Amino acid sequence: GELTGNRRASLRYIEHCYIERVVLTLKYKLVGWPKDIPYRRFGNIPRCEQSLRRLLALWDSGELHFEPATANDRIAAKLRPKTVIPGYSPATREVEPVVSSADPGTTHLPQALCPSGGPSVSGILG
Numbered sequence: 001g002e003l004t005g006n007r008r009a010s011l012r013y014i015e016h017c018y019i020e021r022v023v024l025t026l027k028y029k030l031v032g033w034p035k036d037i038p039y040r041r042f043g044n045i046p047r048c049e050q051s052l053r054r055l056l057a058l059w060d061s062g063e064l065h066f067e068p069a070t071a072n073d074r075i076a077a078k079l080r081p082k083t084v085i086p087g088y089s090p091a092t093r094e095v096e097p098v099v100s101s102a103d104p105g106t107t108h109l110p111q112a113l114c115p116s117g118g119p120s121v122s123g124i125l126g
Contacts, residue, residue, distance in 0.1 A: 013039060013040055013041050013042060014040070014041065015039065015040070015081070015082075015085050016081075018030075018039065018084075018085065018086070019077050019081050019084060019085070022069075023069050023073060023074060023077040023084050024074060024077050024078070027068060027069045027074065028066045028067065028068060028069055029066065029067060029068075029069040029073050029084065029086075030064070030065075030066055030086040031064070031065055031066070031067050031086075032058055032063045032064040032065060033055075033058075033064060033086030033087040034054065034055075034058070034087060035087045035088075035089050036087075037051045037054070037055065037087060038087065039085050039086045039087050039088075069084075
């Protein structure tokens with residue numbers, strides 16, 4: 001809760017909770033999570049004690065930390081939720097919104113993602 005100013009804020013190591021509560025509601029993301037440690041309840045992590053020690057060392061060093069989620073992060077959380085999970089290794093490049101030439105105040109996702117022209121960012125982010 002210290003980061004967000006919300007004393008009730010918490011981090012649950014369940015993918016859908018992270019996406020909904022941390023990325024979409026609190027608008028933060030966890031950066032620096034190792035790709036070889038799955039983001040899940042600690043009891044379900046292979047080599048749990050070793051993994052927890054490593055995560056703690058990364059946290060203490062500042063390599064593992066929270067930072068504000070960008071608009072792109074929040075769009076990805078809605079359209080491709082797995083891509084915002086800590087430690088996820090995307091196979092493709094990050095998606096950048098495109099400003100509409102017809103209406104400079106409207107931003108759309110690339111047509112390759114949404115063949116109909118793409119939903120507007122404001123429609124996705126609410």
